[in-house]
Amino acid sequence: MTKPEEAPDNTSLHFRVADILRDKITYGELAPRMRLTERVLCEELNVSRTPLREALKTLASEGLVELLQNRGAMVTAMTLADTAQTFEVLSVLEGLSGELACARADEAAVAGLRQLHEAMGACYRAGDREGYFELNQTIHARLFLLAGNPVLLATHDKLNLRLRRARYFANVSQSRWDSAMAEHEQIMAALEARNGKRLRLLLEEHIRNKCDSVIAALLSSGAIRAIGSSAAPLPAPKRREAAGRSR
Template identity: 50%
Template sequence: MTLIDRSSLHAEVVARLRTAIVDGELSPGSRINERELCERFGVSRTPLREALKVMASEGLVLLLPNRGARVATLTRADIEDTFTVMACLEALSGELACAHITEEQIAELRALHYEMLAHHARRDLQAYYRLNERIHHMILTASNNPVLIATHAGLALRIRRARYVADMPRDWWDQAVREHEQILDALVRRDGAAIAVLLRRHLERKIDIMADSTGMAPSDADAAKTSSAA
């Protein structure tokens, strides 16, 4: 593992710690050993601790006073609650995008949509996810509301671990693609009310798929109990 660029150490450490957590390199609920992470990143404890505090305020890390840090766990309720809020935010983004999006952006969005259709046809789930993400993000961007974009990004980060699940029922996937077509159509018609409804339903339908899938921790409290065995 390469050592960190010394010029903006704090930001680098935050970024790498975030990546490590979001990518599951540091498993949910696991204890974070400061000394160990320092060695791994090649930095002293000061910037690492600063990073931990930032991550805690982002909700990716749990800080137990005098007892160290722990990677935050996601309960099923956390995921559902987060997605409910994200669905609402994306609905708003679509609504705003209808008012602000340019013809060029719509053209690009259509291109991305066809690319996504290609991945769907090939059953390439990973590639599909990537395009899907780019499309949603492009609508967010077209909302022209930086606060909305940042708020969404903050929430997306926390559930990223759970968002992209391996098993997606075939019929669900087909339906999602159809929904995307309707969403694009509403955008072209600049029908804000319609796209808001479509986006929200689209996202809320995803909740069940996600939460059902991978083994979720029962809760932060329970995880803390079992791990420290205190």
């Protein structure tokens, strides 16, 4: 009865399946290190094996699942090391986006960002975490758009996807929120001053700080293993009584 999200887009099925699985992984419905068996997913999503397998291949090349030889797929483990390393790469991408945006954005675009920034400041002062988070995402995404480099955008999006999981589990502290807001003030100022080099450094530092805070939050919440050790046992195979399998 559960069609794949009831989305009769003209997009192909394997694409929609990949989308659904991406979300399930991001929001923890498919937990890290969980084994994905084709038959179960097929029944759950109500699709046949072919598009499902194609979707899994896509997700594998995106780094969201790992393909095991003759053992199917497993949701990629979210290790501390991996998170930190992804942030490390992300920081230079973010820096580049700032520098390029500085050089390429027109005045109207900068003014638009200022507006978003002010709105975000209002959320901050009102203690509206939800709204702040949303606008924060929008601002960073807008910078990547203004950078005018689709390759940069795509690269960032793909890496960011893997961090969405971590960000979803992490709840940043109040003190980090304070300093993040302050950093955004400086970021806006650098952009308006068209100081590309400075904006780049600010953004890199901003992401590094965000990395630290996310990792701290993950560690304290216990949502992540401190070290990427694979001491995690695979989920015990659920006892399945094959009804009436005559032989």
